[in-house]
Every structure is written in structure tokens, then in C-alpha cells.
Amino acid sequence: MGTTLFLPQATIHLHAGDLPDGLDLGPVVAVDTETMGLDPRRDRLCLVQLSAGDGSAHCVQIRPARLGGRGADCPNLKTLLADAGVVKLFHFARFDLGILRQELGVRVAPVRCTKIASKLVRTYTERHGLKDLCRELLGVDISKQQQSSDWGAAELSPEQLAYAASDVLHLHALWQRLDGLLRREGRLELAEGCFGFLPDRAALDLLGYDEPDIFSH
Template sequence: MPRDLTLDAYRRLTESGRVAWDIETNGLEPAEAMIGTCQLHSPGIGTFIVTGVAGKVPPLLARLLVDTRVVKVFHHAPFDLSFMAHAWGVEPRNVACTKIAAKILSPGEMAEKYSLKYLMARYFGIFLDKRVRFTDWTADSLSDEQLEYAVGDVIRLLDLYDILSGKLQEQGLDDLYSECRKFLPAHVRLRLRGCADPFKY
């Protein structure tokens, strides 16, 4: 598998205008752990799994992350973006997060109600198997179980984004969500500085 997108994949994903994106890491702290795998999906284009990026800067992935023409949809974007901003030295642009959307729609729920596993089961009847989550994602070659897991995290993410976006609009919350999206790059810088929530008392 390539250590970056191919030029053709980059071009096609850019032209699509929106991409579901997820990463796998070997830890939870951007300054201490590394990105092992990136998986991206766009309907009609396909799913791309990029391995071997640990300790490296993949130029085309980094360029896609900052491209304002393309909406990049994540689940729990602050986590993923913090790793990529730290490792690649770039500031993400035009990003969205389905977890933030779910929290705005239903504040005060138990944490698991905002998980991708719960939301995929609720809206699509898809039950994600998370047992391989803590396996070695820095390997150049992934197992069939890892590949299935990686694809499962992005294959319906844009559909989820569309559903949640529709609900936000119905409830008059789309402007609030838009402001949260705009704040994400600043939130990432704050998190990397060790001050993720400067508004907290």
C-alpha cells in the first residue's frame, strides 16, 4: 500500500468536493504517539487506505487537509486533526465533525450515545466491530480484520453527516454548528498548546 495518496486519487478526491476521513494511531497524545493509517472515502470515487505514514509527512494527504475546496468529514475531529496538525505541520481547513453535530443535536447524553459505533447502529443498522482498534496500525501491511475496520469507519460517514446536517437545519441549529466548524482549527492549536478549553472556569 502507498505511503501517500496517488496523484490520481488526490485529483479525484479533490474534484469530489467532500471526503470522509479517519486515522488510526498508536496512542492518544499527538506529541507522544504517531499516525499509523489514514482511510478516506468518497462515494463514486472509492475508499483509500494509506499506511506507513508513521513519522512521515505524506505531501498529498497534507495538501488535501488544507484544501478549502474540499469538505473533510471526521468523527471526533479534534482528535484526528490534532495528530495531523502536529505530525504534518499544517492547519486543517474546511473540516466537519459528526460527533460535534450529534452533541449539538442531543446535549447531555451519555458519552457512548455520541460514538460512531452507536450512531452507525442507530441510523443504518450497521454494527461496527471495535475489537481490532488497539492493534498495530503502524505496520506497512494490515490484516484483513484491520482493513475491514478501517473501511467501516468511513464508508457511511458522509451519509451520517448528511442526516445530522439535515436535523441541525430542521432545528435551526445549522448556524451554531457552522460556527463550531470554523473554530475547529483554533481548537486544535489550543489543544496542542495544552489548553483545549480556555473557557472552562
């Protein structure tokens, strides 16, 4: 069960509860989440967006059983997220990995994070948001107007879906640019070490070790 939204620059598929059987998104998948808030221990997961980098996005709406949904009963989505043979691209992976582990019980790996990559090589700026990266590295302006909307609504608007999709549609191109910069500056190996640690960093956050951070003095 699902619907498809056709936009001038993208095709968005909305799925209720899980990805469809047999869907192959390739060896590198861009992933993002929308939630009711920014505390993964309190705020529920509402939407998981994925893209193969082909101009289309698949959005899985997650609704708890008390609201008529399937909750964490999404085997196809969880299999993909945990598949060691599929690289998952994120922007600010630390948050997404935490909410996916908290709500779906899955350790997502291996991962790449464009925010971490940006901070390692774009040291000439403090602007590492997705909107900033898309504008500077790709010449693309994305809208953040729907960022604070109600993602727990039973019916998501076309504007919400377009916003959600924009967060994954450009990650492959961004990673290609950032990967080149990491190699140029000799920091790819360091970045890979950071990416490998991110699932455990997210687990520490869920245990309450975000503040105080155990790595601080």
C-alpha cells in the same frame, strides 16, 4: 505502490506513503486516522483513511524514515487535506486535526464533525460514538474489535484495514442525516461556527491548553 482489498460491502485501497497522483475524491471527503495512542504530542500517526462516499476507501500508511517509510513526505495527501475547496468529514475531528497537524504539519479545513453535530441535536442521549450513530441513524452495525490493535505494524491485517475503512465509509450518509436534524432544530449555523473553530481548538490542544482548558472558569 499499493494493494487493494475487495470485501462484500467495500473496496479498500492501501497506499504506501501517499495518495496516488491524479486521484479525485470529490468535493466532500470522509477522513479518519489510526495512531499508536491518544496523545498527539507523543503517539505517531500510522494510517489516514479517506472515502468519497462511494463504497470505497483509500488508506495511506504513514511510516517514519527510520522504519523505511516517507514520514511526512506525502504531498498529495497534504494538498487534499488543506484544500479550501474540499470539505473534510470527521467523527471526533478534534483529535484527528491535532494528529494531522502535529505529524504532517497541515492545517485541515474546512471540516464537519459528526460527533459535534450529534451532541448538538441528539440531546436525548449521551451515546455519540460512531458505532451508536451508525446503528441508530443508518441501521448499520460496525465492529470496533480492531480499535486497540497495533497500527504501527509494517503489515496491516485485512481485519485492521476493514475496521479502518468502516470509520469513513458511512460518514457521508451520517452527515446527511445529521445535517437534516441540525436544520430541523435550527442549529446549523451554531454547528458551522463550532466546525470553523475546530482547527484552532486542535492547535490549542497541541500547545497544552487541553488541561486546563482556557475556556473553563
